[in-house]
Amino acid sequence: MAFKPRSDNDGAMSEINVTPLVDVMLVLVIILLVTAPLLTQSVHVTLPKTVETTANIDAQPLQLGIDAQGLITLNKQPVANLAALESTLKAEFAKNKEVAVHLYADQAVVYKKVAEVMATVQQAGIAKMAFVTVEE
Template sequence: MAMGPLPSSGRGRGRAPMAEINVTPLVDVMLVLLIIFMITAPLLMTGVPVNLPDSRAKALEQPKKPVQIAIDAQGRVYVDDAAVDDAQLAARLEQIAQQSAGADPTQIFLRADRAIDYGKVMQVMGELNRAGLNKVALVSTPAAE
């Protein structure tokens, strides 16, 4: 006698291959990923919103000449190419603020040497703010491409 599978007399008694795909696990995984992205997306946007100008922006038309304030590498402050001591800086800035007390505030261009201490720049900006001169632009040179 031979030992082997017995021939079946009828068709369809065995398991037929399943022709449908079960999408429930796929939907579950996609919903979990959606929840993770919804939670983490707001956390990725940190920092202060700043509207930065384009690097190829043209110079703005100025109705009147802006006040130039420069800080050199030694920490000396110049207002329109005239050296000003730290003690005289507040009085000079208040004088500029009084001259521009009209509707159009004076534009200030602040230029500082790259080797200067950040604290010195913040000290000058604090004096500008205290004098009421809040229209300050930090001047830099364009980056080489």
């Protein structure tokens, strides 16, 4: 409580005493600090044991490139046409059903050519295809 010296003016005191407010806030902070570690309980389970596995690193994605003139390359080897590309991709898909294709297309290539190559990849049965770009 705040006490005011007696004076001639016995009006209401208009000052707020913040000491009790600070005391209450400090108590709440201490309660929070004590109870917070108790609230983070983990579920105690016994996990099953399994054999260690390794990722299939041998399965590198195929690098399919289209340069500015529209020349198609597969793993840096030129491909004659879309029919030859499809047969090569089907052979790769037959060897590995999880094969992926990374498409490197020059920015000057006409979109029609890129769409044709994408359709050829899809017709070969390959569903995993990604576009490779360069950050600006």
